Amino acid sequence: MNIWIVEDDYYQAAWIEEVVSKHFPGAAIKIVRTELEFWKVVDGDADRPDVVILDVILPWTAPSRNMEPPPDEVKANGRSRAGIRCARKLAENPRTRHVPVILYTVLDRQDLEISDMMDLADRGIAPVYLSKQSDPAPLVKMIQRVQSGY
Amino acid sequence: MSGAPQALQAGDRHLLARTALEQEALSGLCKVLQVIAQTHNADGCILWEAASGGKVEARRGFFFTLAQWFSEEPLPRMRFDLPFEGTVTGEAVAAGVPIFVKDCATDPRIDTNRAFYMSYRPSAMCSIPVKFVDGAVGALNLYRKGRRPFTDLEITDAQHDAHLVPELYAAIRNRVSFRLMSWIGGILDSAELEPPPLPLAKVREFMQKVCDAVSDTFQCLETSVFLEDPFEAPGQYVMFGTTWQDPVNRSVYTRDDQTRTGWVLKHGKGIKLFDLANLNLGRDSILQEYPGVSCETPNDFIRRSGELLKFGPEDPLPPFSFVAAPLLIGNKVLGAIRCCAANRPPYYFASRELQLLSMVASRLAQFWSTWIRQREIQEENNSWLALIDSVGEMNSFVHHEFSLKPSSEILVWEKGLEIVKAAVKGAEILDVRVRDAQTNELYYAATYGDAWRQGTPDENRMRLERRFRLSSSDPATSIGSLVYHTGKPCLVEDVFNDPHYDRSAAFPGVKRIIVAPIRSETEVFGVLDVQSTSPRPFPRHALAAADLLGKQLGLYHYLSLTLAELQKVPQVYEDLGHQLKTPVRQAYARIQSLVETRLSLPMQESANAIQALLLKSVRVVNNTRFFAELAHTGKIKSQQFPVDYTRIMSILERACSDNQLMVPPDRKIKFRVERGSFADLRALELRLDEDLFVRAIDCVLDNAAKYSFQDTVVHVTGGLGKDRDRFYIAVQNTGLRLSVEEAKLARTRRWRSDEAQVTTGEGSGIGLWIVDHILQAHRGELEILPTSRFGITDVRLVFPCFRKK
Numbered sequence: 001m002n003i004w005i006v007e008d009d010y011y012q013a014a015w016i017e018e019v020v021s022k023h024f025p026g027a028a029i030k031i032v033r034t035e036l037e038f039w040k041v042v043d044g045d046a047d048r049p050d051v052v053i054l055d056v057i058l059p060w061t062a063p064s065r066n067m068e069p070p071p072d073e074v075k076a077n078g079r080s081r082a083g084i085r086c087a088r089k090l091a092e093n094p095r096t097r098h099v100p101v102i103l104y105t106v107l108d109r110q111d112l113e114i115s116d117m118m119d120l121a122d123r124g125i126a127p128v129y130l131s132k133q134s135d136p137a138p139l140v141k142m143i144q145r146v147q148s149g150y
Numbered sequence: 151m152s153g154a155p156q157a158l159q160a161g162d163r164h165l166l167a168r169t170a171l172e173q174e175a176l177s178g179l180c181k182v183l184q185v186i187a188q189t190h191n192a193d194g195c196i197l198w199e200a201a202s203g204g205k206v207e208a209r210r211g212f213f214f215t216l217a218q219w220f221s222e223e224p225l226p227r228m229r230f231d232l233p234f235e236g237t238v239t240g241e242a243v244a245a246g247v248p249i250f251v252k253d254c255a256t257d258p259r260i261d262t263n264r265a266f267y268m269s270y271r272p273s274a275m276c277s278i279p280v281k282f283v284d285g286a287v288g289a290l291n292l293y294r295k296g297r298r299p300f301t302d303l304e305i306t307d308a309q310h311d312a313h314l315v316p317e318l319y320a321a322i323r324n325r326v327s328f329r330l331m332s333w334i335g336g337i338l339d340s341a342e343l344e345p346p347p348l349p350l351a352k353v354r355e356f357m358q359k360v361c362d363a364v365s366d367t368f369q370c371l372e373t374s375v376f377l378e379d380p381f382e383a384p385g386q387y388v389m390f391g392t393t394w395q396d397p398v399n400r401s402v403y404t405r406d407d408q409t410r411t412g413w414v415l416k417h418g419k420g421i422k423l424f425d426l427a428n429l430n431l432g433r434d435s436i437l438q439e440y441p442g443v444s445c446e447t448p449n450d451f452i453r454r455s456g457e458l459l460k461f462g463p464e465d466p467l468p469p470f471s472f473v474a475a476p477l478l479i480g481n482k483v484l485g486a487i488r489c490c491a492a493n494r495p496p497y498y499f500a501s502r503e504l505q506l507l508s509m510v511a512s513r514l515a516q517f518w519s520t521w522i523r524q525r526e527i528q529e530e531n532n533s534w535l536a537l538i539d540s541v542g543e544m545n546s547f548v549h550h551e552f553s554l555k556p557s558s559e560i561l562v563w564e565k566g567l568e569i570v571k572a573a574v575k576g577a578e579i580l581d582v583r584v585r586d587a588q589t590n591e592l593y594y595a596a597t598y599g600d601a602w603r604q605g606t607p608d609e610n611r612m613r614l615e616r617r618f619r620l621s622s623s624d625p626a627t628s629i630g631s632l633v634y635h636t637g638k639p640c641l642v643e644d645v646f647n648d649p650h651y652d653r654s655a656a657f658p659g660v661k662r663i664i665v666a667p668i669r670s671e672t673e674v675f676g677v678l679d680v681q682s683t684s685p686r687p688f689p690r691h692a693l694a695a696a697d698l699l700g701k702q703l704g705l706y707h708y709l710s711l712t713l714a715e716l717q718k719v720p721q722v723y724e725d726l727g728h729q730l731k732t733p734v735r736q737a738y739a740r741i742q743s744l745v746e747t748r749l750s751l752p753m754q755e756s757a758n759a760i761q762a763l764l765l766k767s768v769r770v771v772n773n774t775r776f777f778a779e780l781a782h783t784g785k786i787k788s789q790q791f792p793v794d795y796t797r798i799m800s801i802l803e804r805a806c807s808d809n810q811l812m813v814p815p816d817r818k819i820k821f822r823v824e825r826g827s828f829a830d831l832r833a834l835e836l837r838l839d840e841d842l843f844v845r846a847i848d849c850v851l852d853n854a855a856k857y858s859f860q861d862t863v864v865h866v867t868g869g870l871g872k873d874r875d876r877f878y879i880a881v882q883n884t885g886l887r888l889s890v891e892e893a894k895l896a897r898t899r900r901w902r903s904d905e906a907q908v909t910t911g912e913g914s915g916i917g918l919w920i921v922d923h924i925l926q927a928h929r930g931e932l933e934i935l936p937t938s939r940f941g942i943t944d945v946r947l948v949f950p951c952f953r954k955k
Contacts, residue, residue: 010814011763062817063857063885065941 001027001147004041004049006086007104008033008058012132016053016104019136024143035082036061036068042089042096049099051143052090054127056083056105056112084116091123100146101127104139166311170318174329177369177494178322179217182315183290187219190300190308192292194220194270197280197315198232198239199288199496213239213288214469216319216496226270229466230497236261239289242277248309250276252299265466274299278312283320284502290315327506330367334360334510338517347524350379357391360487364510365393368503370492371455376403376411377477377485377518381525384686387415387485396454403486411486413443414474418483420511422504425469426490427452455491468497475508477515484518487511529575530691537573537695541702544569548706559707563596566678566703571598574664574692576682579657582668582703583618583630584676591617592630592676601657616655628652629665630677637674639666639697643687659683664693666700668707675707762812769852772845776920786920788839788927794954795831799823801844802866802879809851809864818861821851828868831877834951838928846924849917850881850945858885859941870951877951878933882944921947 003020007013013031020029030046032038035058057080060070073085083103090096103112112129120127130142166185173181179197187195198213213232220226234240238259242249251257254272261267272293279289290312292300300308341348341356348356357375365373374392378384389401403409405416414421421440423429429436429445436445456467474488487510492498547565567580579599583592594614603610620634621627629650633640641664645651651663664680678700682688780786806821813819854864862884870877922932925947933946 010816063859065859067886 001051002030002047002049003027003143004030004032004052006032006038006052006054006058006083008055012055016139019139020053020143023136023140034059034061035074035079035086036070038086039089042086042093048095051146052099052101053104053139053143054083054086054101056081056103056107058082058086081116084112084120087120087125087127088123091120091125097124101125102139102142102146103127103129104132105129106132163314166314166318167321170321171325173322174326175367175369176322176326176496177217178326179315179319180219180495182318182322183217183219186290186308186311186315187221187292189311190292190304191294191297193222193295193297194218194226194272194293196291196293197288198291199282199286200234200243211235213243214496214498216288218495220270226266227465228266228269229264230468238275239277239291243279243287243289246279248276248278248305250274250300250305271295273297276300276305276308278305278309280312280316282316284500286500323502326367327509330363330506331509331513333363333367334513337363338513341517342520347521347528350382353377353521354390359391360510360514361391361393364487364489364507368489368492368499368507369494370489371395371458372491373487373489374398375485375487375514376415378483380522380686381529387411390485395458399450405483408442409444410472411474411488413440414476414486414488415483418476418478418481420475420504420508421473422499422501423472424498426472427467427470451491459491459493468492468495471497471499471503473499473504473507475504475511477511477518479515479519484515484522487514526690529689533573533575533689533691533695537569537698540569540572541698544702560596562706563703564598566699566706567596567598570678570680570696570699573695574680574688576684576686576688577680577692578683579660579679579681581679582676583679584668585620585634585674586617589617590620592620592634593617595676613655618652618655629663630679633665633667633677634674637667637669639664639693639700641688641693657681657683661685662688664688664696666693666696667704668700669704673704675704678703765808765812769848773849773917773920776845776923780920780923786842786923786927788842788924790837790839790928792835792952792955793838793840793843794835795828797840798831798836798879799825799828801840802847805844805847805851806864806866809848809855812852813855817855817858819855819858820863821855821866822863823866824868830870831868831951833954834877835954836877836949836951838949839924842924842927846921846947847879847881849921850947853917854881854883854885854943854945857943858883871948875950876930876948878946878948880944880946882942884941885943887941887943918945925949 001024003024005013005016005020007016010033013033017029017031020027028047030041030049032041038058059079060074060082061067074082077085083105087101087103090099090101105112117127128142128146130138166182169185170178170182173179183195183197187193196218197216199216200213211234213234215228215230218225232239234243236259238249238251241259251260252274254260254267254275255262270293273296274294275291277289277291279287281287290308292308294300337356337359341352344352357377361373361375365371370393372392372394374394375390376387377390378387383402385404387403387405389398392398400409403411403415405412407415410421410423417440419440421443423436424432426448429447433445436443452467452470455470456465459468461467470491472488472490474486476483477485477487487507489499489503489507544562544565548562563582567582571577571580579601581597581602582595584595585591586593594616597614602613605613618628618630620631627650629640629642629648629652632650641662642648642651643662645656645660645663646653660681660683662682664678666678666680667674668676668678678696680688680692680696776786802823806823810821851864851866858864864881864883867880867882868877869880918932918934925932928949930947930949933944933948935944935946
């Protein structure tokens with residue numbers, strides 16, 4: 001099983017990775033830390049993921065000398081909807097269009113714009129929402145559920 | 151057997167020494183006697199000791215069997231004691247010379263009516279006096295059956311060997327002691343290798359092994375260990391292991407029990423009783439040595455012990471000795487270990503056995519105190535986990551509550567009390583008292599716990615309507631007043647002996663109380679009361695937990711006052727809320743995984759992560775508070791004191807190390823304080839509110855790390871301004887660079903550069919705004935200098951400086 005963990009926080013990503021590798025031994029895990037990196041991975045030749053665990057608030061990229069400037073859409077909407085853009089990116093790529101997505105976020109459900117979710121649904125992606133919490137069990141259950149097609 | 155008896159030759163002495171050194175139990179002395187007896191053509195041998203080593207050694211004037219060997223089975227029927235008076239042995243010891251009896255049947259000194267003579271019928275004997283290494287006296291008696299008597303020469307030879315016996319016995323004892331301590335050490339070491347704290351069932355397994363080891367060494371029928379579990383059964387010493395093979399009459403003792411074990415627990419002293427079957431014989435000296443100890447004979451135990459030792463109802467019984475030692479850490483008695491009823495010679499326990507048992511007790515005490523500490527840590531961790539999780543939940547609750555119009559602060563207080571109740575074991579009766587500014591009184595704003603509803607409706611109403619005067623002339627008239635005026639939390643362990651506790655308002659049965667201030671940074675709004683009726687003390691973290699919740703409630707109170715302002719800028723508040731939730735939840739998860747060891751995390755990395763996440767949480771909470779305070783009053787209050795070079799260096803280095811911890815390791819960003827650049831500060835001092843200064847430095851370092859390129863260094867330097875009346879602390883990083891225009895805007899609340907907005911996944915843009923206000927409170931200035939060099943930003947905190955007095 002291929003699992004992508006899209007999470008900018010180093011410690012949080014490490015914890016999710018530990019949880020996933022403990023409960024899904026043998027899973028190939030890829031950690032993606034920024035929106036730009038995610039775009040590149042989706043368009044690249046990485047193995048198609050079976051599940052994407054996607055944070056919603058993400059930086060465009062890490063500070064660097066040759067930083068790629070963000071596109072206008074990112075400039076206009078900022079980091080707080082980056083995860084939605086990432087999900088959209090998955091939907092746009094025929095290879096990843098039907099990959100199950102878990103929006104794993106500290107945002108409350110009502111913080112996610114209905115219009116964003118409707119837009120994703122129109123594009124064939126219906127991410128499931130899971131509030132970030134300290135107990136790994138719901139995340140593990142959710143991965144099992146989405147992987148088995150609910 | 152023919153041939154002249156001979157003394158041990160060099161080779162034989164070697165055999166004697168080797169035999170002694172091979173023994174692993176005290177009864178091994180019997181083997182030594184065997185070698186001596188066979189060497190001197192004797193058919194039997196008894197080593198007697200005058201049991202007079204201590205005040206309470208009962209039955210002075212008697213010898214007792216220390217060891218024996220006989221060539222034939224079954225062993226002769228004999229008493230285990232022998233009087234000094236009228237016996238050959240007594241005569242030999244009194245005279246200090248060997249005495250021999252050529253014909254036991256006719257010698258008037260031999261009491262042929264004694265059970266020993268009648269069952270064994272020796273033909274000749276000799277008694278050689280010996281002196282033990284601890285000063286006790288005794289005699290080595292050799293017996294022959296149907297042979298010629300001992301000659302003078304034989305006795306002289308035997309005397310040489312007899313004089314070795316005390317040394318050999320001491321060697322056996324040392325070896326046995328060393329073996330026992332190694333054995334106990336091995337058992338407890340392996341127990342301590344298990345993940346802490348050991349479950350009680352496992353502790354019982356290990357204690358059983360300890361009892362087995364001690365019983366094996368002391369060769370006794372019963373060794374039992376009693377421990378107090380201060381978490382489950384405080385004040386009760388419960389049996390954790392025993393070698394007594396029948397069901398025990400009693401498995402729990404308290405310090406008030408009128409029993410021998412109870413005496414040890416109460417007094418924290420060891421006890422040694424010579425013979426439980428004959429306590430009446432030494433009653434006076436026993437009570438003099440151990441005042442109040444029970445001298446009641448445990449008849450059932452004696453009878454059963456006799457059966458187990460296979461003595462018939464008419465057989466003379468050996469002494470049933472009893473030794474017990476407390477498990478002590480300082481003056482605290484954690485438990486006791488006791489041994490009784492030896493099942494082979496030596497049948498009685500002397501002071502040396504008590505000393506050895508005390509050494510075992512000391513090792514056990516060390517083990518058990520470690521276990522208690524580990525349990526405390528576990529309890530504390532669990533409570534903190536619950537607390538951290540609850541505070542995270544509470545933030546969401548408050549966030550939601552404040553978004554309602556009208557919002558209710560009482561619900562927030564009640565939620566806070568609910569959290570304290572869940573997080574502090576023993577917290578039963580809780581309330582929040584808030585100050586009424588008009589009357590300068592505290593009144594109940596919220597309550598929690600069944601006790602508040604247990605009276606009649608009138609009583610409950612009257613209790614709730616009570617008010618507590620905050621006297622300014624004598625702030626220490628009540629605990630609430632004391633806490634209100636000092637701003638510090640207070641724990642009163644024994645309310646009824648505390649002069650500040652108002653008994654007229656007390657709930658029945660309350661034993662202890664914690665009162666914590668509800669305050670923002672500088673102002674106390676009220677107090678949080680946590681009361682308990684339990685006999686058990688509050689857990690160690692209770693005071694800190696109540697203090698934390700008090701601060702948290704203070705923060706919410708501030709936020710509620712600034713609600714209108716907050717609602718104008720909901721995004722900031724939301725950002726802060728999210729920022730708080732993330733690290734709090736992550737810290738919780740990290741701690742939980744460590745406690746439950748569900749995940750195989752590298753311990754150091756996890757510890758660093760937890761520390762970093764907690765630091766981050768604290769920082770976000772502080773920023774939220776500053777934001778609220780600034781939004782409400784437009785300025786930050788400060789209390790400034792002179793601070794010198796040494797202290798400033800210490801603060802800066804601490805801040806760097808905290809921030810180092812918070813930066814993800816893969817970014818490889820380092821922090822460095824350039825101490826040399828602070829040389830001018832040695833002659834100066836700054837007037838700082840240290841707390842605010844730390845916040846400002848933290849904030850600037852955090853920003854620097856966030857916007858630095860990978861694998862770069864954040865430098866902290868210092869220097870005098872041009873006019874030498876100001877000192878700056880500069881934080882330079884290599885990363886995203888601000889333009890001159892952006893630098894001007896950086897002090898503005900909610901402003902973030904374009905690049906910053908898209909390159910970090912967190913931050914609310916209020917950091918530099920707060921730093922700017924902190925510097926204003928110090929009459930200083932925040933300077934942001936985008937340098938001409940690529941990517942370097944220089945943020946300076948400029949303070950007025952003064953010549954050191």
